[in-house]
Amino acid sequence: MTIAFKVCGLTRPQDVSAAVQSGARYVGFVFFPKSPRNVTLEQARALALAVPSGVAKVALTVDAEDADLDALVAAVPVDMVQLHGHESPDRVAEVRARYGLPVMKALGIASAADLARIDSYAEVADQLLIDAKPPEGADLPGGNGLAFDWRLLAGRKYWTKPWMLAGGLTPGNVAEAVRLTGARQVDVSSGVESAPGLKDAGRMAAFAKALAPSN
Ligand SMILES: O=C(O)c1ccccc1N[C@@H]1O[C@H](COP(=O)(O)O)[C@@H](O)[C@H]1O
Numbered sequence: 001m002t003i004a005f006k007v008c009g010l011t012r013p014q015d016v017s018a019a020v021q022s023g024a025r026y027v028g029f030v031f032f033p034k035s036p037r038n039v040t041l042e043q044a045r046a047l048a049l050a051v052p053s054g055v056a057k058v059a060l061t062v063d064a065e066d067a068d069l070d071a072l073v074a075a076v077p078v079d080m081v082q083l084h085g086h087e088s089p090d091r092v093a094e095v096r097a098r099y100g101l102p103v104m105k106a107l108g109i110a111s112a113a114d115l116a117r118i119d120s121y122a123e124v125a126d127q128l129l130i131d132a133k134p135p136e137g138a139d140l141p142g143g144n145g146l147a148f149d150w151r152l153l154a155g156r157k158y159w160t161k162p163w164m165l166a167g168g169l170t171p172g173n174v175a176e177a178v179r180l181t182g183a184r185q186v187d188v189s190s191g192v193e194s195a196p197g198l199k200d201a202g203r204m205a206a207f208a209k210a211l212a213p214s215n
Helices: 012-020 041-049 066-075 089-099 120-123 175-179 200-209
Strands: 004-008 026-031 056-061 080-083 103-109 129-133 163-165 185-188 193-195
Touching: 004 012, 004 056, 004 200, 012 026, 012 041, 012 200, 026 041, 041 066, 056 066, 066 089, 080 089, 089 103, 089 120, 089 163, 103 120, 103 200, 129 185, 163 175, 175 185
Parallel strands: 004 026, 004 185, 026 056, 056 080, 080 103, 103 129, 129 163, 163 185
Antiparallel strands: none
């Protein structure tokens, strides 16, 4: 079975090119000033224009206001919006309707109790991103290189929408994460970096190799 993957937090043209070369089906751009992976609209536009068709360009935002999303969508040719903050199901539906773009809602998991609220998002989002819950007081709501206990997803009935597994994935652990959770899509950021915000071509290739069916 082919496992699709997203490389998130791309900031440089050479990283976009290496991600595409490695076989990424999605590339993500972070619009969150506190993140070391934050890009301006101008940077993101240039990066997005270099992405070939067939690879989805995802805009990651955190509790963004309409005005910021309006500017983003006007400036950057994106294919999907990832909502990685505290957006309610109603807000997910609103963003989806306002821009006519598919929306992926990120949800943080630390324990079985966190799984309960996912169903209400599955009703309104196009995709779900199941990530580790950030630690208390963390600056970033994602991109912390932290995994959650994948056994929480083992053997469970999945959601009515496609979903991606995220959080602390690396070339060394992604095969095990897929085996335990049954994920068919995964998302990675810090696990394929040489430093925060700088992707590493070798690590992206190794990540893709770890997901290859023959592996
Ligand atoms: O990557 C970031 O800087 C970021 C900032 C704010 C919200 C989410 C962010 N990243 C997302 O988190 C997942 C998991 O990251 P990691 O692999 O554990 O480093 C990442 O794929 C992004 O979708």
